[in-house]
Amino acid sequence: xxxxxxxxxxxxxxxxxxxxxxxxxxxxxxxxxxxxxxxxxxxxxxxxxxxxxxxxxxxxxxxxxxxxxxxxxxxxxxxxxxxxxxxxxxxxxxxxxxxxxxxxxxxxxxxxxxxxxxxxxxxxxxxxxxxxxxxxxxxxxxxxxxxxxxxxxxxxxxxxxxxxxxxxxxxxxxxxxxxxxxxxxxxxxxxxxxxxxxxxxxxxxxxxxxxxxxxxxxxxxxxxxxxxxxxxxxxxxxxxxxxxxxxxxxxxxxxxxxxxxxxxxxxxxxxxxxxxxxxxxxxxxxxxxxxxxxxxxxxxxxxxxxxxxxxxxxxxxxxxxxxxxxxxxxxxxxxxxxxxxxxxxxxxxxxxxxxxxxxxxxxxxxxxxxxxxxxxxxxxxx
Ligand SMILES: [Zn+2]
Numbered sequence: 001x002x003x004x005x006x007x008x009x010x011x012x013x014x015x016x017x018x019x020x021x022x023x024x025x026x027x028x029x030x031x032x033x034x035x036x037x038x039x040x041x042x043x044x045x046x047x048x049x050x051x052x053x054x055x056x057x058x059x060x061x062x063x064x065x066x067x068x069x070x071x072x073x074x075x076x077x078x079x080x081x082x083x084x085x086x087x088x089x090x091x092x093x094x095x096x097x098x099x100x101x102x103x104x105x106x107x108x109x110x111x112x113x114x115x116x117x118x119x120x121x122x123x124x125x126x127x128x129x130x131x132x133x134x135x136x137x138x139x140x141x142x143x144x145x146x147x148x149x150x151x152x153x154x155x156x157x158x159x160x161x162x163x164x165x166x167x168x169x170x171x172x173x174x175x176x177x178x179x180x181x182x183x184x185x186x187x188x189x190x191x192x193x194x195x196x197x198x199x200x201x202x203x204x205x206x207x208x209x210x211x212x213x214x215x216x217x218x219x220x221x222x223x224x225x226x227x228x229x230x231x232x233x234x235x236x237x238x239x240x241x242x243x244x245x246x247x248x249x250x251x252x253x254x255x256x257x258x259x260x261x262x263x264x265x266x267x268x269x270x271x272x273x274x275x276x277x278x279x280x281x282x283x284x285x286x287x288x289x290x291x292x293x294x295x296x297x298x299x300x301x302x303x304x305x306x307x308x309x310x311x312x313x314x315x316x317x318x319x320x321x322x323x324x325x326x327x328x329x330x331x332x333x334x335x336x337x338x339x340x341x342x343x344x345x346x347x348x349x350x351x352x353x354x355x356x357x358x359x360x361x362x363x364x365x366x367x368x369x370x371x372x373x374x375x376x377x378x379x380x381x382x
Contacts, residue, residue, distance in 0.1 A: 001375065003382045004029055005039035005358055007348055009327040014039070018354045021375040025350050037369045040330045041346020042079025042355035044337040045311045046160060046237060046263065047118055047208070049084045049283065050270025056085045056096045057283030058270075063110075066103035069270075070113040074379035076266075076310040077357030077368040080115040080343060082160060084267075086283055087121030087134035090146060097154035104157065112374060115341055116159025119150065120208065123173070124188035125164045129215035131188055133284045133297055133305040142173035151180070158182055159341050162208040164189035165199035178203025183341060186234070188213040189224055196227040200234060206340065209267060210236040210253060212244050216302065229256050235340060237265045240314040240321065241307050242364065243294050247321040254322040263340065264314035264333040269306035271295050312359070312366030326361065358382070 001018040013032030016039065017024040050056050051072040054065050066083065073081050085096040100117055103110040125131050126139040142163060151158050161177050162185040163170065170191075178184045186199055187208030207228045214225065228234055236257050240250050244267075254262050269287075271279060276289045278298055287305040288298040297303040315329045324332075335345035346355055354375040360367040370380030 001372075001377070001382070003039070003358070004032065004036055006032075006036050008038045008040035008330050009348070014348075016348070016356075018372065018375050021354055023348070023350055023352045023354050026348050037358040037360055038326075039348065039356055039358050041334045041348065041352075042357050042371065042373065043077045043311050043333045044115065044343065045073070045078045045081040045266050045333070046337050046341065047084050047120070047265035047267045048073070048081045049086060049268060049306060051268065051272055053270055053274060055270035055281060055283040056083050056100065057088050057092055059092055059095055059282070061096055061099045063099060063103040063106055066100055067107045067110050070103075070107075070110045071378075073113055074371045074373070075368060076312055077359060077366065077371050078311060079113070079355040079357070079371065079373050080338065081113060082115055082118040082341070084118040084120055087124055087131075087138045088283065089138055090149075093119070093122065093150055094153040097150050097158070101153065101155035101157055105155070114157070115338075115343055117154050117157045118160040118162070119158050120162040120187065123163045123167070123170075125166055125190045127190045127215070130164065130190045130213055132213045132303070133287070134188060135285060141167045142169055144173055144176055147173075147177065151182075160185060160206075162187040163204075164191060165195045165204065166191040170195065171198040171202045174199050174202040174204055178205075185237070186228060190215070191224050193222045193227050196224060196231070200231055205234060207234050207236045209239045209244070209265065211249055212239060212304065229253065232261070235261045235263060235336075237263050238314075238318075239267050239307055240264055240318045241266070241309040242313065242317050243309075244304060244307060250318060250321040251323065254318065254324065259324060259328045259332065260336070262332055263337045264311055264318060264329075265337075266309065266311040266314065267307040268310065269295060269308065271306065272308040272310075274308075310365075312368065313364065316361060316363075316365050320364070
């Protein structure tokens with residue numbers, strides 16, 4: 001396979017030759033035609049709750065449905081992603097873990113696309129605000145035995161675990177999870193300064209969607225946002241979809257954390273792409289899609305229930321909000337999240353894995369023209 005495009009990092013027109021699942025060569029193109037798409041390493045999304053009306057948190061989840069959601073990533077240029085299950089009963093979570101694990105084992109299309117599972121909850125804050133749309137009756141204290149049983153159901157595929165470190169046994173729990181090789185993230189928390197410090201000392205290395213899953217009103221300082229923002233040991237994941245964080249917050253977070261310590265996530269729920277209206281969702285309960293696409297807890301317009309826009313929107317929006325260049329914005333959605341979960345970061349050079357996204361940068365989004373996964377065109381036209 002051979003394709004012509006402009007490199008995302010320096011705009012140079014190149015000819016890329018792909019052999020099997022690797023880039024064989026990347027060479028400058030003389031007299032490039034006008035209108036060439038940009039090319040970048042495939043995107044990596046650490047937080048995907050579902051797609052096309054299907055949540056991973058669903059007692060009716062099947063191997064086929066996991067495959068459907070996985071293949072839906074192709075149209076967004078996402079070559080590796082983390083199926084994400086949120087706070088629920090042990091029964092529902094263990095079902096989700098088992099089915100995702102089975103899907104990876106039975107369907108090569110799933111195995112190639114799933115990086116690892118992100119378990120967001122159930123050990124999150126029970127307070128209104130921090131818990132967001134996570135159901136109150138299922139928010140609970142950390143339980144190592146339960147976590148181990150979920151990890152067993154997942155066949156060891158849980159690679160990210162988001163917890164609130166506000167419970168008595170949080171630090172000890174975090175240490176065990178981190179020692180087992182799982183990336184521990186802080187999220188949906190009302191933790192104190194000391195509790196956050198203890199969590200990071202115990203091995204937490206990420207903040208999950210910093211600035212969301214928080215009280216509507218908090219003490220000016222200290223508070224858990226400053227505490228996480230200031231700790232250089234924490235990488236922040238950010239939902240930069242134009243709805244979850246205002247421009248000034250995104251810019252301030254990116255400047256304070258530095259570009260190297262920020263990653264973009266879509267956090268899309270299975271409601272992504274659904275028309276406005278009220279829905280009963282298997283994971284989130286009652287949710288409402290507003291006319292502008294925002295997904296909220298019904299009856300009000302502030303408390304978001306999740307996101308519905310792809311990670312490419314985050315790339316375009318972080319460029320606008322935080323004055324970040326394309327190369328850095330792509331890195332925040334590709335190489336950096338890959339590195340966090342132990343994947344080889346994508347490169348545009350001979351020998352690199354042939355996971356590519358070809359796109360045009362449009363107003364507020366990426367227009368994905370084609371996606372190449374392991375040397376195979378899985379979406380669009382080259
Ligand atoms: Zn969340």
